[in-house]
Amino acid sequence: MNYSFPITDNKLIESFIPQRNPIVMVDKLIEYSENKIIGGLQVSESNIFVENNILKEPGLIEHMVQTVALHTGFQFFLKNQKAPTGYIGSIKKINIERLPLVNEQITTEVTIIQEFLGVTLVEIVSRCNNEIISKGELKTVIAN
Template identity: 35%
Template sequence: MKREIVAQGAEIYALIPQRPPIVMVDKFYGITGNSSYSGLTVTPDNIFCQNGKLQETGIVEFVAQSAAARIGYINSQKKELVLLGFIGSVDKMKIYYLPPIDAELFAEITVIQEVADITLIEACVKVTDCVVATCRMKIFLKKDGKETK
């Protein structure tokens, strides 16, 4: 499925609090209903690459930053600041393979539940039509004034 890019490159910095070399989202495709969509091209200089492949930690960080891009996009539409978020838990993680350098990752993040500062999401990461990984993740948002610009 072809999607229109809403933000890419340096524009991503307006959606997420992370900065190089930890940025793991380079495209944001927007939100439809309870789902948001983001992408990442795996590059040789990615700090989570080893032996020519994106490692498990990189996949988890891609999911977390994809969820962060979702809330960052929502906040940017409201003219609010980007909030810091923290991974509370990762459940039901299944990694089917480690994507190679130059792979184009695509994440679909679906919100299952939001209660106060906690969001439960379900993620599916693909390269083309091949599922790379699936999981559920709890994310805690820090709403005490420590936002980023």
């Protein structure tokens, strides 16, 4: 199957992840490969994690986690299978340099470090305007 990137269709993006509105924190799939994904989010005033025109820490972290879920969900979509539900296994470290503002575009790159028996270890870098705003490592676990 060939897909043209970026994928920005909200219904299609939502089919790749288990989250539903108002907690959907990804709105585009920019790039995909077996070991990497780049996802995005346009920060809007209506986002439930926005306060005083700033996307708060839980929203940024949720965006990072959902970008990981986007990778898994798209991978299953390519196999014509339903996206699985997953959980955060652990957050090793998250370093937030600054929080994104309303109308800023977050671009998040997830690199798969290791994947074994439904447990995925990833490195994540989020940027706004090519400026790194956060980095982290986390493990996700697919529910059985």
